[in-house]
Amino acid sequence: MADKLYYPNPELAKNAYCSSMEQYRKMHEKSVKNPQEFWSEIAKQFYWEAPATEDKFFSYNFDLNKGDIFIKWMEGASTNISFNLLDKNVKSGNGDKIAFYWEGNDPDDYSRLTYRKLLEEVCRFANVLKSKGVTKGDRVAIYMPMILELPIAMLACTRIGAVHSVVFGGYSSDSLAERIMDSKAKVLITTDGVWRGEKLLILKTICDEALKKVKKNSHEVECCIVVAHLRRLSPQSAKSDSTGKTNGVNGTSDNGFDIPEIPWDDDRDCWWHDEVEDTEDKCYPVWMNAEDPLFILYTSGSTGKPKGVLHTTAGYLIYAATTFKYVFDYHPSDVYWCTADVGWITGHTYVVYGPLANGATSIIFEGTPFYPENDRYWAVIDKYKVTQFYTAPTAIRSLMKFGDDLVKKHDLSTLKVLGSVGEPINAEAWLWFYNLVGHGKCSISDTFWQTETGGHVITPLPGATPMKPGAASFPFFGVLPEILDEDGQLVEGEGEGYLVFRQPWPGMMRTLYGNHQRFQSTYFDKFHGYYCTGDGARRDADGYFWITGRIDDMLNVSGHLMSTAEVESVLTEHSSVAEAAVVSKPHRIKGQCLYCFITPNEGIKFDKKLQDELKKRVRERIGPFAQPDVVQHAPGLPKTRSGKIMRRILRKIAAGDRNVGDISTLADESIVNVLFQLRPQV
């Protein structure tokens, strides 16, 4: 292969946990050939109230022909995750170490939490949850911005064995309602609101709308706990008073800014600070079985209904901890920063669980890369002397366009490892990240993984792997990837096809919450004996894996996955729309953007007003990140004789590529030309 290799900086390699390809290969071989030995060694770092039963350390079935799919690790073991993340660190002398630096939207708002303080806050809130009747196995929905109460709430759930379901704070009330109903959450935790850049969002209003919908569908959330976040911010940013005490009454700021009214239901709602006041800061952990549920996290499904990915206790803990340690090569004095929102899996595993399991110091950042200026990321790295920086290609591309000077203005010399996640990173963005941000001496971990995989599955290791820009490279310990062709035949050596995995690693999902059937049909039915990722991959002559993108009906906009069906169903609900088809179009910054084809109902004019209404509707119903870039008129859609929409052709039209390939299977070939003619100039 002609690809240039970028070797790890020898300084970094020297002290790395895995410092050569030889060591990597040895460890990987052991991890897949003898998983029990490999992982039980690692499990020794943690506290187990009861140990795993020797002969039941690891069992699974990936083959539907042999019965139901199941994955079990460390059966018989019991532990508590919050105990391992907090008490254990405090007991080992790390109590005064900073667990989290919090950097607010406004640079004047910042704070910090030590491991000891974090433990106290978690215990306090766990006692609050108990007082609300939450017990082991109950689901708790969390809809919050990036503030310290978010990991506190999650860990408080784990303390008492409740299952958290974090819903990304950018989701609409419909999306929130759907997720609350699916998980039948008993409690919802949120904030009054949040500033994102210069925009104020009143999250509590969105929660109230969602809870109304939930009630209409005959489920009731018993209690909504609200952090008074807006009221405690600095005068510059909060523009509010700092009492946060009065229920539902508007706050007024020193500089005259009024906090909009926060809707309130006295029977259901309570303020976080009122609840924790005078609450005991000790809470004995509930010991959980290895396979007891830890959390549910929803991800888009190709039918449109979100899938509640379920992760369990022991396997997730050891996998999150191990990937974090090796993929970022975290050492005790490092300061690590992952920019992902905790509402996504990256935030779960690499803002909360992985770093804390390693006793790490990390940053929780509430703001955006563009506020107050477009150099905010670089300013934060400089301020906290960050050593590991983990972000997404879409962020890198959107920052590249502001030029190099904004980066050069700051001292980024502390950086050792850079990380990328969420979508394939193009070589141009990789090189900019490497040369400018990493000043040519940092390793880049291009981490391929999914909500379902729980942690990294294909990734370079910073001290070992020679890097190729854009290649996710090699499997992590315990992971055995394969490439299959359409007929399920193994592609050996160089080649491209479906990316699948042959055996489970500890951190992979166990089921879809309440729907094991869907779990089996989504991931295990296409190729019996393998977990099917839904992504395509290529293996090059040197054995490197390159992820080529989704091969199912999923769209990846700025690293946010959504399904065509999800967006189409919102569009077709509009009374003027007869039919809709959504495809992705390559986008310079977002990676992909949404391109919608709309067939209006008879007699309806397709005009700018309708286009704007449809864009707004998708934004409101799914979330701002889902807003379509293009809404095109389509008097008809390219369909096969059996009525299946050929999205392959629509993708070509969206891209303006006349090379549409074979269209002879279409019921009406002439529609292709019509659609090209109606294509707006974008």
Ligand code: WTA
């Ligand atoms: C894509 C995010 C290429 C992929 C952790 C996957 C990537 C989906 C990469 C999962 C990467 C994630 N290179 N593609 N390094 N990382 N993806 O569930 O299509 O939000 O299936 O998890 O993102 O998205 P999810």
